[in-house]
Amino acid sequence: MRRTKRHTLAALTSLLLVIVLLTGCGGSGGSNNAGANEPATTDDAGSGGTNDAAGSDGANKPAEKQTLTLMVGNTGTTLEALKNVAAEAEKKLNIAIEFDIKPDGTEGDNLVKTRLATGDMDDLLVYNTGSLLQALNPADNFLDMANEPFMTDVMDAFKTVVTIDGKVFGAPVGSSSAGAILYNKKVYSELGLKVPTTWAEFMDNNAKIKAAGKTAVIASYKETWTSQLFVLGDYYNVATQVPSFAADYTANKAKYATTPEALRGFEKTAEVFKAGYMNKDFLATTYDVALKMLADGTGVHYPMLTGGLDTIMQNSPDKIGDIGVFPIPSDKAEVNGLTVWMPSGMYINKNSKKIEAAKQWVAYFVSKEGQTAFSSKVKAAGPYVIKGIDLPADSYEGVKDMQPYFDAGKTAPALEFVSPVKGPNLENITVAVGSGISDALKGAKDYDKDIEKQAQQLDLPGW
């Protein structure tokens, strides 16, 4: 009796193992088959270049339904907005989207690189532009969209950050944004404060806010990427005072530690900590908690990307009107402008089996209709980068605050869009500087070393 029992168990386990093995193979086999069974759209479209544009008006509706996979990060509301676009596009183009959700930050970079290297990338990918895109070796992995008709309306400001060696790889996903200081306007008017134009005024405001028993500067270093804003968002000030910085920095001639204007970013990170203006438990505070503090008015300044406004809209919609934006102040009143981040790009996997369907989908996405579907779910964090798509009248207060800087031309793209050099450890270094573990100069020196390592690994000329 016992014996048979044991035999049955053994048989069952082996059966289970075999099943697991088979299903493992079956999974990937299945998707390959799906690719092979597609109607011959690739050939179709290859013969006539004209039908790309037709994709957006739905005249070229394929008889059979196609499914594309799209990889996108999980932070913020981009995913929700893309789902809305996908639903509309499915009606129009008969192309469905299967979302493949990835983490953001370095964890996500790692995943994307691995998937690309193993030839396992989805048909479409939403990913950063600028230096992070360059690190993906785009010429081998993504489709050159330079001559696609749908790219004609995309502004050059965006195209430059997805262009590498003359090839244009991505379409914009969402609006531009700025790295600035989000502040609570309600508290500002309660305390009778004025928007600062210099760092000294900013620190004065902080002192008054602290005296009123509130957190002057919110820090959320539990999520390390949020610690970089005083350095990265300070770039307008650097670029305005040292116009050659980006070029010299890329060519290994200028350093953060030896360029006083650039070093200021690290010093600012250290100064707010030293003055005790930051929230208690800032090392255990997360991004969402920080935005909630700002919305509630328990915290007043939050150095952040203006994309954060969208999260406030999601979590505390009644408070969104209280949140304003001003640039990270420099030491001179006349140098006062915004550091701008270009939106993420949408890339088409060069090795996808459904390139034509992917092109049609991207064309729809960039069209006015697609953009309307997109912006109905995610409001702009800054001006759009597609011609003919304007900021709606019901934009966030904070975004309206940004418009004057754009109108006056007082903006500069962030350093990561004008130089391929970006050290991977900046976020850890700024946490160390911003929590008093190391001083500003040491932080800057460490970052210079970090940059050197990256440049050598990328084999950039001059390093």
Place this chain on the structure above:
Amino acid sequence: MTKVSMRTYSYLFLLPAGIIYFVFYLLPTVLSFFFSMTRWTLTKWDFIGFQNYATFFSETSLSIGFKNTVIYAVVTCGLKVVFGLLLGAFLTSRVMFRNYLRSVVFFPTLLSTIAVGIAFSTMMHPSHGVFNAALALIGMSGPDWLGNTKLALLSVAFVDVWKGVGIATVIFIAGITAIPQEYYEALKIDGGSNWSAFRHITVPLSRPAMNSVIILAFIGGLRSFDLIWAMTKGGPGFTTDLIASIIYKQYQAGFYGLATAGNVILFVCVSVLAFPLYKLLTKSEVDL
């Protein structure tokens, strides 16, 4: 069957295992030595000699990483031996609910390390965490367990011990049960106390078990990564970086060749520390 095939056919049985061992263990090991000397993007590589090793050794956080790794390994290993032995001795004695208690001690081992890390980092939150709330009840204000640069590494080590002591206890239980009862009977006849039974019989005769625990826990500590990543990601700043987390960050940044060089260095370090330790420990084992 001919004589030759008689001699060789048996090797055929080794072949399946041999192929798996070669493809999945031997080949990657050899290749990693090669790729550690390249600038590698997973699809392309350039040979650059020992430059990666030079870069790795000039890494700013490396000295912190080495120090932390050794501290972490020694602390977790030491505590696991002490608590494992005490728990092992306790759980082999005649206590109530012995089997139940044994499973309670072993239970944390079954949990996912990442889940444990996230749960504990929530519990260790400086103002909303359970730990400090409990301390507040008795009128003490708790520290910032994971934010304090001096304490963070030890906090993680504590969680590692909580999670890993079950394995050590099981090994000790096996070792202690293998000690013949005659020794204890002889001691009882001579009128020895429970303490001297523990001190003079249990401890020296569970030496083989202790050695296994030390080796396992020490090597485990040296290459530990998952828990520290789940709890602090090497932070704040670089204060809780271990060698493994430095390597992981390089891998994340796409510096595959450099990260591989780091792994080769870690491999050498673990070997250099573990082999002599093993030799030393086995020498002092006694026969039962």
